[in-house]
Amino acid sequence: MVTAEQVWEALAEVPDPEIPVISVVDLGVVRDVRIEDERVRVEFTPTFLGCPALEVMRAQMAERIEALGAHPEVEVVLDDSWSTDRITPEGREKLTAAGFAPPTPRGEGTTLVQLQSNGFRCPYCGSRETALENIFGPTPCRSLRYCRSCRQPFEQFKTI
Amino acid sequence: MSERAQLLLEIADDELILGWRDSEWTGIAPFLEEDVAFSSIAQNEIGHARALYELAARDLGTTADELAFDREPSEYRCSGLVELRLPEWERTIARHVLYEQADAERLERLKASDDAEVAGLAAKIDREEVYHRLHAEMWHERLKDEPRYQAAVDELRPLVGQRDGHSDELQGLWEEMTLVRRSQPAGTTW
Numbered sequence: 001m002v003t004a005e006q007v008w009e010a011l012a013e014v015p016d017p018e019i020p021v022i023s024v025v026d027l028g029v030v031r032d033v034r035i036e037d038e039r040v041r042v043e044f045t046p047t048f049l050g051c052p053a054l055e056v057m058r059a060q061m062a063e064r065i066e067a068l069g070a071h072p073e074v075e076v077v078l079d080d081s082w083s084t085d086r087i088t089p090e091g092r093e094k095l096t097a098a099g100f101a102p103p104t105p106r107g108e109g110t111t112l113v114q115l116q117s118n119g120f121r122c123p124y125c126g127s128r129e130t131a132l133e134n135i136f137g138p139t140p141c142r143s144l145r146y147c148r149s150c151r152q153p154f155e156q157f158k159t160i
Numbered sequence: 161m162s163e164r165a166q167l168l169l170e171i172a173d174d175e176l177i178l179g180w181r182d183s184e185w186t187g188i189a190p191f192l193e194e195d196v197a198f199s200s201i202a203q204n205e206i207g208h209a210r211a212l213y214e215l216a217a218r219d220l221g222t223t224a225d226e227l228a229f230d231r232e233p234s235e236y237r238c239s240g241l242v243e244l245r246l247p248e249w250e251r252t253i254a255r256h257v258l259y260e261q262a263d264a265e266r267l268e269r270l271k272a273s274d275d276a277e278v279a280g281l282a283a284k285i286d287r288e289e290v291y292h293r294l295h296a297e298m299w300h301e302r303l304k305d306e307p308r309y310q311a312a313v314d315e316l317r318p319l320v321g322q323r324d325g326h327s328d329e330l331q332g333l334w335e336e337m338t339l340v341r342r343s344q345p346a347g348t349t350w
Binding site for chain 2: 046048049050051052078079080081082083110111112115133134135136137138139140144158160
């Protein structure tokens with residue numbers, strides 16, 4: 001019989017389909033793993049509700065659990081239990097290394113003034129001389145910014 | 161139909177139809193950044209619609225897809241504001257500003273609901289809507305002294321709470337939106 005620990009380890013190898021440098025565990029979307037005999041129940045939360053990666057993540061998690069010889073039941077939870085604060089410290093480091101500015105903590109709130117301020121570090125050169133180019137980006141979870149120091153556009157994970 | 165299912169359908173229909181209308185800017189917005197913005201907003205709104213339909217579908221013993229696409233146009237509960245095809249930028253921005261204001265008030269009420277599922281989903285949706293509101297406010301600041309924009313706001317404001325009957329524009333959109341689904345035999349899997 002599989003253990004919850006084995007399942008968590010397997011899920012830690014499931015990449016986010018849109019930002020493959022980080023796993024679903026780094027992203028904090030796996031809320032619960034429960035072992036009930038041969039069945040493994042996983043509760044996970046969407047990041048953004050319109051995220052097309054949702055079904056891919058669900059299928060990949062199920063596949064990993066089947067590979068452990070168990071029967072997966074992956075359930076999407078439509079509540080408010082996920083925020084970008086659930087991204088792990090390791091996940092934030094991986095995002096930065098891949099050229100994404102990680103989200104700011106939620107406590108700081110989200111206003112246009114903040115987004116337009118210099119408060120975000122460029123993931124390439126570390127400068128705070130960065131400007132908001134677009135609140136929206138290539139996926140729902142990202143905004144576009146530009147670094148005035150190294151003249152490089154970069155993506156910032158939205159705080160939600 | 162329960163009051164809860166009716167409420168969920170009303171919001172889901174607003175978000176689905178508005179998502180379709182917003183997506184009409186994909187590829188043709190006045191500049192590239194707005195092409196990205198309206199495409200992303202459309203994706204979010206349709207994602208909200210899907211989650212709301214799923215909750216309603218559980219109550220009604222059906223599926224989100226059937227609720228979204230297998231009803232007659234007259235059965236949709238969306239407001240008159242979201243139905244219109246608005247190929248003029250100032251009217252699109254006016255609708256965006258009016259909708260986000262009304263939606264923010266609605267989400268505040270729902271977040272305070274005794275129904276934990278409804279309140280939880282509303283809170284989840286609201287996290288994303290923050291960014292739609294920032295975008296709408298930015299455009300309102302930019303256009304608020306423009307007579308064409310002001311006229312569009314005055315023209316569209318009465319439609320915000322208009323839920324009795326639908327315009328012909330919904331019929332046209334419904335035909336496009338459901339075309340593929342209607343052309344396939346029931347039970348076709350993809």
